[in-house]
Amino acid sequence: LIPMEILGLKNARNRAEQLLVDVDLTNRGHHYPTELSGGEQQRIAIARAFANQPKILLADEPTGNLDSRNGSHIFDLMTDLHSKNNVTLVLVTHDQFLAKKAQRQIILKDGRVLSDDKH
Numbered sequence: 759l760i761p762m763e764i765l766g767l768k769n770a771r772n773r774a775e776q777l778l779v780d781v782d783l784t785n786r787g788h789h790y791p792t793e794l795s796g797g798e799q800q801r802i803a804i805a806r807a808f809a810n811q812p813k814i815l816l817a818d819e820p821t822g823n824l825d826s827r828n829g830s831h832i833f834d835l836m837t838d839l840h841s842k843n844n845v846t847l848v849l850v851t852h853d854q855f856l857a858k859k860a861q862r863q864i865i866l867k868d869g870r871v872l873s874d875d876k877h
Contacts, residue, residue: 762809777805780839797828808839814846821853
């Protein structure tokens with residue numbers, strides 16, 4: 759909330775509350791990070807990343823420490839927020855399943871582009 763207020767975003771409190779709805783954590787909004795599970799902390803981090811309405815969001819292995827079911831959920835959440843907020847999302851992952859779900863997939867090897875496919 760504070761970073762949004764510092765930036766002068768209108769309705770910062772309403773935006774924060776909506777982001778909590780988006781990540782399904784309205785009941786945990788007043789908890790400290792140590793009181794949240796790892797998955798809840800990750801969803802809060804995603805909400806915070808979208809809070810200041812960035813034009814581009816870089817996500818490096820956002821699902822790297824999650825099982826496949828939760829990883830897929832986090833990916834779906836990020837792509838939903840990307841669509842709702844008109845944010846360009848650049849996601850780096852080693853998870854081939856998630857990469858195939860992206861609108862565009864660029865494969866790198868040893869610093870070189872091997873392929874660039876739009877889905």
